[in-house]
Amino acid sequence: MNEDELRAGLRGEMASLTPPPPLSTAATLGVARRANVRHRAVWASVGTAAVVLAVTGFAAVATPDGRVYQPAGHGPPVAPDASGDTAKPWPTGPDGRPQEDRTARAGTKYDQGIQLLRETVAIVPTGYSAPDDPPNPPDGQMTLRTQQAQFEATVDGVDKWSYLTSVAVAQGERTGRVIVEVQEAGTRELPTEPCALAQTFWGMQGECQVETVGAAQVGVVVRPGRDDRLDQWSAYRHPDGVVVYVAQGKKLDELRPELTKLPFSVPQLATLAIDERFHLK
Template sequence: MSGEELRDALRSEMASTTPPPPMSTGATLGAARRSHFRRRAVWASLGSAAVVLAVTGFAAVGNPGDRVYQPAGGGLPAAPDSGDTKEAWPTGPDGRPQEDRTARAGSKHDQGVRLLNEVLSVVPDGYTKPDDPANQPAEQRTLRTHQAQFEDKVNGVDLWSYMSSVAVAQGNGTGRVIVEVHDAGNPLPTEPCALARNFWGMQGECQVETVGAAQVGVVVRPGSDARLDQWSAYQHPDGVVVFVAQGAELDESRPALTNLPFSVPQLAALAIDERFHLE
């Protein structure tokens, strides 16, 4: 099995309870990059495949020793790796190239931590933000995560994306709020609904919401890919892209939320919120 076939198989397995992610930018880029939330169970079942992943650039989420987080899908897809991909990874704070796309220390990692804290800060009153209990079984979905991931080098500039996911609960139900940010210079489309439909390659019924002078694309109803219920997308004038998503269900082991945390106008306003405008 080739490295690309292995990555495809892993993404399929790690899509949790929903279809595998066609990960982002259009048909050409559409099935290649990160599993932006993955399971230890997959690592265990694949055994020595972890060695292959270290070479092929499959990014794990979190710090060494942490539980691996399982996203519903991925973000901006990378162009296919060629040759020795280790040479392409950015240099970490220790002066050595990263082992894969994920920053586990340094300023980029810190941006991911910042984004997680900002996501926690916007969860509305009436919803709790449960955290992982001590000694949680590895097969259970982690409730909070953050990741800083190297996407590509364009004109000598490293492009990164940052993603955080937070479980939100009300009554017996548990859902999630996800924010993903892409550096300026990314190849994502600029038209609001085209941008929104690019998130994790998902489609759906989109409408343009006006927030001040900004035009924000909001998918108010997903298509056949229902990993999330609603999401908004905005490209800042400097090119930074922000996606804000909400889902009523965290996983099959927990009841879903009765009500989503944000209304459509609130979801649109969050996409332009300066707290998520990482630079």
């Protein structure tokens, strides 16, 4: 299994936190040489059937057909050079040092991720609430709000990023979720046809229809296939190449009863995909 296959789905299931699995020893030693700080144990792990990771509430999972979906977080290790250090470090953070992994934890990209989270909370419709996480959440409980800015690749000398946020949406004791994902232009090759684009979201399939919003054509999966982690999602490619996905699900996790009704109608979900608030550049 190569990096392209791991990154094909980009994101895995938003699941309860589990102890993170090991990273590559070589990659960790490279980071240690740069930062000269490492206080956690490192184990080597190799597998081709399935990979499971947990990073800030995101987990990679293998679906029944064998595809593996990679969450944001520690990406595939960079090959070491002759000195044993990484030949190509992660992007430089605001402190002038390379990041420890794909995730931005400060700086402009991090701020973009925070802004995406704010805008996602702002779209929660009347009649629903967007509960925030308690100061000390119970162990193993899924995060109610989360965001991530992730470095994807360097294309023609330019770093490309994606952004992902998940917000719990509650109505009484019932809880679902809304997810927004944004990919910068040129992050990876994606189809232009609206429904084909929608089918690329997490590699999921389903019954899709094209919704017209003004002059825009938006692909909306209105009913998932056998992979039913989410109930509906829309996808839109802006003229400048930025791609936006907006998804909704009746269920957040196994600990809470699910919503009886999705927060948005299909036309509303399509309209949100073209909303300029999610058009990160």
